[in-house]
Amino acid sequence: MALEIRGLSKRFGTVDVLKSIDLTLDKGGFLVLVGPSGCGKSTLLNTIAGLESVSAGEIRIDGQLVNGLHPSKRDIAMVFQSYALYPNMSVAENIAFGMEMRKVPKAERDKAVALVAKTLQIEHLLDRRPSQLSGGQRQRVAMGRALVRQPRVFLFDEPLSNLDAKLRIDMRVEIKRLHQQTGTTTVYVTHDQIEAMTLATRIAVLKDGEVQQVGSPSEIYNTPANLFVADFMGSPSMNLLEGRVAKNGGAAAITFAADGAQPVTLAAPTGADLSPLRDGAAVIFGIRPEAISDLQSVDRNAKTVATFDAPVEIVEPAGSDTFVVTRIAGQEITARMRADADVRVGQDHAFAFNLDRAVLFDPESGNRIG
């Protein structure tokens, strides 16, 4: 286990910022801590780095307990959101600063800096000051400063938040490539769930200081543990509909009814275990926009498909897809259609629901059923 966190809690005065966190990460893994602002992910990262103390719990890096250790002794390297490049030093000096503090001889330092600069393609920037660099270049210098330490764990604190959209995507690919090249264990904090999905081998979704779910990206995406995770991950977010269980004899179904609108019944999601639920129990039915499409595009291997006609309310052409907003039993849903789909506002359109991909949640606890 490259990183083990057990029962980690952190209080600031009377506020519990982190509540008994348990996390593990294999060597070479890429753990992403994702959650809304204020959920404690940056605080968690700072405790791993040693920049914040813990109120309770243990942090082990490669089996070694690091709770009381100074950040510089934990063999970690950190990339900050604002890059934190020293303005009064050149790029080369910035990268070499850590080695200088550890009294590494100059010749060795220069060699290491040159190697890292080559990897990140910043050789031509070595004599410049940070103020003379663009955002993406500063990012790379910050990563270079972390890389050159060859640490046990890389820590990234929202490094892409300060970049524009296009640069963010380019740098995301760079980070992923770097991870594949170096194979260093990484903990990455972000509020952007797309970054989480694309970069992680493991995702931990946090809310109000508690871990909501830990798992692989596909687990988090396809089988979210509760409503919060279901809603937070995925863009556009999962459609969540209020419905009731209808057990009329054989197969169970979900009925959606809303004031004034015609009630609609859909077959229960494939594989969902509705036996503990009584007839008429309230549930929340979740289905992602890409699981609702037009009849031709629906997945041929899907076991249960329901079709449904509904009037199109809003059409959002996004270039690669078209998002269509419609209603089922008075509740609004978003569907993802092919870019060239023939959809017109106001007209009825046939939608296909891939019920293999649907999930059910208990409205009171928020947890997934089955």
Added chain:
Amino acid sequence: MTAADPVIAAREPVRHSTLTRVVIYTLLVLFALVYILPLGVMVMTSLKPLDEVTGGNMFALPQALTFEPWIQAWSEARIGVSETTGISGYFLNSIKMVVPAVAISTLLGALNGFVLTKWRFPGHNLVFGMMLFACFIPFQSIIIPMAVILGNLGTFGNHLRDLIGTSLGFGDPIVNLVLVHVVYGLGFTTLFFRNYYEAFPTELVKAAMVDGASFFQIFRRIMLPNSMPIVIVTVIYQFTNIWNDFLFGSTFAAGDQAPMTVALNNLVNTSTGVVEYNVNMAAAIIAAAPTLIVYILAGRYFVRGLMAGAVKG
């Protein structure tokens, strides 16, 4: 008619602008005259022989230009009841006092600001509040306590001299003055640096910690090099205050250890003999010169430095 309208419309703003400009410049020249006139009179008076000063019009240009008053002021004038040495020695005393006082109080202020903002400890607001309080204490109220303390230090210095042959500076008037100014200036310098470092990105300190830098390494390699604006502000402020100080100088340094402000006062307020206005003027200009030069050269950095801290926050 319609063709002329746009022409008139185009002319209107120009007319306004010219009138406003004339008014503004007139006012500026008037105020400039009011401010520069005293200095001008001083310079002119210092370049006249005495009979021209006493006999003539204050605003008249020198008829017989002479630099004699300047030489007198610097090296030959009678200061108080001591020898005729001019203010050169006292000027040197001031420099010997000001340079260490400014350097030490700035450095300590920077350290204080660093600790108060980047190494938050329980009660840091209270400590800062108490240091701030020092800014509001009037000079006069600390004279007697300070005199007692300096007296004790002087006694200690004498003991040391008996013991190991040197007093290590304890009891020396210049050292006393440096101590007084450092202590008194610490409230202000801490305030300046604390406010500047408050807006200084803490992530830089964190990155340096992760890199393994110690407290003083962070201070020397990261904080100070990036604090140039506020260092300049503090140095200018302290220099001006300490150089122009009269109260502490006259109380704690007497005789030929006195700073230049005291010497100037003794020179001008002489009660024996004829009042040599030209020499007095020359001495006053010499005394004011350093602060004048500092402001001419670095004045804009002063404002820039103050604003730099504000904008960053």
